[in-house]
Amino acid sequence: MRIIGLTGGIASGKTSAAQLFEKLGAAVIDADQLAREVVQPGEEALARIAETFGDKVLNPDGTLNRAALGGIVFADPSARRTLEGITHPAIKKRAEEKLRRLREAGTGTAFYVAPLLFEAGITSRVHEVWVVYLDRETQIERLMVRDGLSREAALSRIASQMPMEEKKKLGKIVIDNRGSREDLEAQVLKLWREEIADRRQG
Numbered sequence: 001m002r003i004i005g006l007t008g009g010i011a012s013g014k015t016s017a018a019q020l021f022e023k024l025g026a027a028v029i030d031a032d033q034l035a036r037e038v039v040q041p042g043e044e045a046l047a048r049i050a051e052t053f054g055d056k057v058l059n060p061d062g063t064l065n066r067a068a069l070g071g072i073v074f075a076d077p078s079a080r081r082t083l084e085g086i087t088h089p090a091i092k093k094r095a096e097e098k099l100r101r102l103r104e105a106g107t108g109t110a111f112y113v114a115p116l117l118f119e120a121g122i123t124s125r126v127h128e129v130w131v132v133y134l135d136r137e138t139q140i141e142r143l144m145v146r147d148g149l150s151r152e153a154a155l156s157r158i159a160s161q162m163p164m165e166e167k168k169k170l171g172k173i174v175i176d177n178r179g180s181r182e183d184l185e186a187q188v189l190k191l192w193r194e195e196i197a198d199r200r201q202g
């Protein structure tokens with residue numbers, strides 16, 4: 001099974017691109033989704049987060065208050081690293097399980113969509129890395145609109161990741177998402193044909 005790591009900066013369009021690849025028939029594993037699964041009530045990671053950061057990061061019903069925890073960790077790199085120390089091993093374990101199941105099912109190509117593919121050193125687990133790229137100003141705008149964040153909050157989230165220009169240099173393939181959704185769809189379709197479907201036939 002060929003595993004393509006799909007990464008990029010926050011709000012660069014990884015999920016949007018992955019959904020388009022999925023529509024064309026690719027298998028997709030999304031690290032952000034796994035990150036949500038490992039903090040569901042009853043999971044060990046949630047208990048450790050509450051022990052470490054206090055009850056203020058829990059909602060009254062015991063679920064994780066994502067806004068409260070995000071407010072802490074995106075303003076404090078050492079708190080962010082503590083959180084990653086709790087969640088990343090659990091996320092990696094789930095990703096491995098999902099990849100194993102896809103392999104057993106005879107899947108040809110799987111995308112592993114992860115915002116922190118480079119930062120968390122997961123590149124050795126994938127065969128190649130594709131980067132969804134966006135210029136900084138468009139990134140700030142799309143992030144503010146999607147998550148209802150102030151400019152300052154958007155900038156602190158962006159600052160917690162490797163600069164997009166650096167990620168762009170590290171990708172085998174760069175998907176440029178500065179244009180319209182139609183532009184993105186056209187690039188995905190071309191990559192699907194040239195990099196996945198044709199190679200499979202050949």
Ligand SMILES: CC(C)(COP(=O)(O)OP(=O)(O)OC[C@H]1O[C@@H](n2cnc3c(N)ncnc32)[C@H](O)[C@@H]1O)[C@@H](O)C(=O)NCCC(=O)NCCS
Binds near residue numbers: 069083087088116
């Ligand atoms: C801090 C949390 C609760 C905030 O939740 P929220 O719903 O506001 O954001 P969400 O999880 O949807 O993430 C949105 C984006 O933020 C960025 N982001 C998330 N975690 C991190 C991090 N540790 N470092 C840098 N960027 C991050 C990613 O680009 C991600 O796509 C959440 O992001 C979290 O649990 N993060 C730690 C787990 C992690 O590292 N996830 C990234 C995927 S491995």
Ligand SMILES: Nc1ncnc2c1ncn2[C@@H]1O[C@H](COP(=O)(O)OP(=O)(O)OP(=O)(O)O)[C@@H](O)[C@H]1O
Binds near residue numbers: 012177179184
């Ligand atoms: N080409 C585009 N034109 C306009 N808006 C877009 C385009 N591509 C994506 N978007 C929007 O930009 C926002 C970010 O896209 P998306 O959620 O796919 O990014 P992401 O890289 O998965 O983000 P994250 O790292 O936060 O998970 C979304 O609101 C999405 O609808």
